[in-house]
Amino acid sequence: MQSTDLISCLPVKEIHGNLPKEVFDLAIDSRSVQPESVFICIKGYTVDGHDYVLQAIESGAKIIVSEKYLELDYSRVACVIVDNTTRAIGLLASKFYGYPSKDMTMIGITGTNGKTSVSGILQNMLQGLNVRSALTGTIGFNLNGVLYDSANTTSDALNTQQMIHRAKSEDCKTMIMEVSSHGLVLGRLTGVEFDIAIFTNLTHDHLDFHGTMEQYGQAKGLLFSQLGQDMERAKHAIVNADDAWSERLKEMTGYPVWTYAIHKDAHFQGLNIRLQSDCTQFEMKTPEGNFPVRMNLLGEFNVYNALAATVALYTQGYSLKEIIEQLEKIPPVKGRMEKLESDLPISIFIDYAHTPDAIEKAISSVLPYKTNRLIFLVGTGGNRDRSKRPAMAEKASVADYVILTTDDPREEPYESIVSDLEKGMLHGNYACIGDREAAVRHAIMIAEPGDIIIFAGKGHEDYQIIGRTKYPHSDGEIALSAGKLKFQDSTSRK
DSSP: OBHHHHHTTOSSOEEESOOOSBOOEEESSGGGOOTTEEEEOOBOSSOBGGGGHHHHHHTTEEEEEESSOOOOOTTTOEEEEOSOHHHHHHHHHHHHTTOGGGGSEEEEEESSSOHHHHHHHHHHHHHHTTOOEEEEETTEEEETTEEEOOSSSSOOHHHHHHHHHHHHHTTOSEEEEEOOHHHHHTTTTTTOOOSEEEEOOOOSOOHHHHSSHHHHHHHHHHHHHTTOSOTTSOOEEEEETTSTHHHHHHTTOSSOEEEEESSSOOSEEEEEEEEOSSOEEEEEEETTEEEEEEESOOSHHHHHHHHHHHHHHHHTTOOHHHHHHHHTTOOOOTTSSEEOOOSSSSEEEEEOOOSHHHHHHHHHHHGGGOOSOEEEEEEEOTTSOOTTHHHHHHHHTTSSEEEEEESOOBTSOHHHHHHHHHTTOSSSOEEEOOSHHHHHHHHHHHOOTTOEEEEESOTTOOEEEETTEEEEOOHHHHHHHHHIIIIIHHHHTO
16 A cells, blocks of 8 residues: 555654655554554553564564654654554554445444343344354454454454454455443544444443543443444444433434333333243334244343344344344353253353343343252452442342352452452352352352352353463363262262
């Protein structure tokens, strides 16, 4: 690409040295720099790209994008100085890859809980409708059914544009993105042209980053304000009317707003909900009448998720008949109140719940068919928002027996995390076990036939971060292995 054309997207800049005629790649990691490329210096939490400029130049970078003047040999390289390189990368990447988001239907989903479930439901339904699609979020990058790893719920701006470009090149018609509040505030979505914005809910989380719930809510609202004002392009805002923040979000966009709810009147509403151990049944009120729904997804919270996904497809012209047909075929979303298949005499669920609200919803989804004890394992991450920990344990106290543990302890001691959780316990039937693997095994060892166990906090994740290292870890694999040892082996010896 012509370098002058590329950097024309940066409105405020200062140029030192002579720009090369062309550049052939963009990089934010000095180790991935290719010859004749642009290296953008990004300030991260632990690493500053400005410290790696010389390595980038040695690898072939011809343009450095920086936030400050650098003492360089300007006969070899040009330097473009901008106010904020994190914002600049989104502009540069979208320009470099030809604004690929304009050529697909882009669906952005934001909210504290439900983003992964709604996105998974949507992609499953699109696959059933034979629509090629891509999805990026907590589970990774799913391109037409093939899953690739990604580092964050919302990737950096360069990786985001690369994924959108790849989806376009694979002839995807729709791309679904989980949009985190961090990603919005940090400008990781710069250059993405969204067509549909979905809001799930706003509950206590990430206050270590945002400070207050007000600021957290405002961050979520950025997705709706970023829909823009191009009224010639059909765009839609979809909000959960049962959440008070929806009224605020409606004010942040000039586009049509669709509502869904269970308790309040809305365009799409879930009525007469019946929770069962193997399915959820409800009546879906729509602008075209009421329709019965029987889906494999468990819990009232999944009624919300199903409604949000239904509205998104409805705005794109799909009939309610074909939408509901696909909805009823969807398997449970991996790691989201996922019931593990086994012949054990106990029921085991894996869930990603790591906020007070999500814990409450996970428990409420199994209470209607609880016949014996409910054992709930709750863990939370180290070096993150400590203020939510007591509230998480308080919600978990609804269970008959609670195990307080960690999920990703990082560099915080087990005892610190667990003691914060313990402050919220409302009864004495609990155990504090900081080592998560030991905690999972303990839950199985104390279980009796007929018990329900929910392992919350890790969901689909197959690792645990201890210190700065990722170690293999799967709640499901550990639980089933321990369950086989306890129940099947003991039975075979009788």
